[in-house]
Amino acid sequence: MPSPADQTASGSGAPLAHRLGRLDPYWWLVAPLLIVTIGLFLVPLFNILLLSVTDPEPGLQNYERLATASAPMRVFMTTLRICAVTTVIAIVLGYCVAYAMAHLEGLHQRLLLVAVLIPLWVSVLVRAFSWLVLLRDQGPVNDWLIGAGLIDEPLKLVRNELGVVIGMVHYLIPYAVLPIYAVMRGLDNRLLFASRSLGASPATTFFRVYLPLTLPGVFAAMVIVFVFGLGFYVTPAVLGGGRVVMLAESVSVAILQTVRWGYGAAQSVVLLVLTLILIGIMGRTVGLKRGFG
Amino acid sequence: MDRDLHREDSLALVKDLYAKGRVNRRDFLSLCAILGASAAGASLGGRKALAADEITISNFGGDAIKAYTDAWTAPFTADTGVNVAIDGAGPLPGNIKKMVDEKNVIWDVSDGDAFYGLQLGPDYLEPIDYSVVDPAGFFDWNKYPLSAGNYVYSYVLAYDKTKLPEAPTSWADLFDLKKFPGKRTLWKWFMGMPEIFMLAAGKAPEDVYPIDMKLVVEMVKSLGDNLVLWDSGASSQQLFLDGEVVMGNIWNTRCSVLERDTEGRVTWTWNQQIVSPGAWCIPKGGKKLDIAQKFIASTQDPKRQITLLDALGNGPANPAALPLLTEEQKRINPTSHLDVGVIRNEQWYAENYDNELNTWLDAIAG
């Protein structure tokens, strides 16, 4: 929405500027991203995704195989299920942590921030392995639970979907906390005071005023956590104990091991389409006016 | 003259230090440059700047980098003056296809399984030149037009002595949950696994192929929660080290390491081992074909193969090495126990790996 001021600013002087005067000057800010994303990413990507209809020979066999075999369907469902569960848990817990960080002060707040940042430094491989050690049958968690008399048999905490979810939630919580925290910090607290002073209960203030105002952060966090989770490979491979195959790994198998690039590309196309639809749905559910509605 | 000699000597020293990992690549290259050696390459230009007498080979990384250096690449450099760099990134068939498709072939020689040759085919691999490489230096099941054996490894029954009533002796015992209770581990990536189901089901070694996948799926499901999958050599070791499993089908190379690290608690039997041919192949489009063929020929040297056996437990691929082995070396060498094993059928994998790997992954997930 170019305002008159915009046009005067960019329309002053040279003929080139005159021509561009029609264009909102803010497009200059978008240009680098467009160039990089389209030129260096989407064009090369298109070449690879095209393989889904050309490799090993032209046609739709790869999609046919996806639709008819049982394994790919299971992989898709497992991936979506794990990502959905992970996202919900990570966002709820992340919201709580972000809320505490935004409403505490001084040392307490800083300590929380540091605690959230620390795990980011530990390599995904090391983290996955550490969880494996912690959660296995003879691991400290089961030892402790048995020692405390809470359980008799070790709980199956790892080498299954539960283990994958634990590892992924752990990895993704910081990615949920920080975008929400960033939005909370930017909020004008006077709005809350206003709501309270108009007689709204704390609960009403939270649900009717605070939560809606922080939804952009929640939405950003949801997209980041969910989409990031779709590409997870190492965590499911280690903590799933070979029994939980997620899509990123399945595509890797097709590309690296069985050398069926067309089949791998077809899986990626389906994932891409599904994800875009899901982001659209999420955007609508959260009710954002801008961006991704 | 003197100066030249000194230079040669310094160069040899630097190469030696590099091989032993005491000097990193960057320092190595700059030292070479100072000494005026042709092996030097500018660090920014990467591969293009590398001089003609350096080749790159790939392997699966970790301890194997040092072991390959000691056994194969350092002696080759000493003989020919050609420097050999080892890229431990892990040469899966897809990596080779990628390089060839991109016309950016980095690996002049690649480690791998013999079936890569059958799977990738002549569009992606150069034929092995058996006028340079000695055709007599192989077991006949590890010599193909597009791949040439470099070592032999096998899938064997490993077990934890302290956790079982008696030593298991065959794959049938691995499926006997009553007599041998506890968790067992199999390889997630399928190769070398279906054979043991056939043997356990009572098939004769010569009738193992073609694999009956229906039976495999049924049997693997019968293991239920007692099945743990390993997905890398390291993880198979860790499962036994931590006492998480009582037995399993793992690489023989890991068994000897495990025996050492657990002071004999974990051991293995050669009976019904699934013998697997490791092999070199030459990605198509490499610029140094001649050197690549010569390098492969140089690795046939029995002594060098025995050095690798000592370091990693990979068995010699050259039958001429067998008579030279000591008793202790024979004890850890898969090719000294071929009589009780089944040779993995590379043709079957080349034809069925794609479909049956997916069947397998689906079966173990369910």
Added chain:
Amino acid sequence: MQSRRSPGFWLLITLVWIVVGFLLAPMFITVPISLTPTRFVSMPDGEYSLRHYETVFTGDAWLGPLGDSAMVGIGATLIATFVGGAAAIGLWRIGGRAARIIGVLALMPMIVPPIVTALALSRAWVTLGLFDTVIGVILSHAILGMPFVFMTTSAALEGLDPRIVEAARSLGAGPFRVVRDVIVPNVRAGLVTGGLFAFMISWDEIIVTLFVSSRSVFTLPRKIWSDIRDNLDPAVAAVSTLMIVATLVAATLYLARDLLRARTGATR
């Protein structure tokens, strides 16, 4: 605010510290493993050793990759933050259907499975002569990090009142000054968060890196990957522990500086 001291708030704080405990739990494994005296990964059994730290600090095997990773991470973060942040701001001002479509495009690098991105970029980089160069690795990490910056900055912009911008414009500020002096300071939290994510993505990235580099660029995850595939090396745990310690030291210095300022009565 009153609600801060309500029982509900303290209940929340308790829950939050449980979550923090969960976040820090793997450290209780990572740190001891780094002190094990054995050559393989194990929990030390009463006996501790610094041998794996010695490995890390001896020679270039670990320090080289650490340097490469830091360089690539910083480069990728700068590009991703600048490009992703600028686009978020630009699209926020432009609005409408075009902005929505581009907003989705901007997320694409995040959605595509890493292995496919790896294939696509490696082909492109070979064509462009960027294969196995520092610039190539930085660019590919920047592409992976951009969507994160874009998302967090967009989220922060949602809370910004467009009228602030209008006001600045009417006071005669040009678009550049509006962005620099009005918008950026208001979305700083979003930019910093996105930049941090971009750095972390780069710091931990392995699949694309393996495909676009060979021998000239050898990042820390490549080192970890090549070691761990074959042999779980406790040195990996030692590196992670060092990172944790570095974070703690940085945080302590930061806190100390804050406390010192508070004591000397400097106003904030």
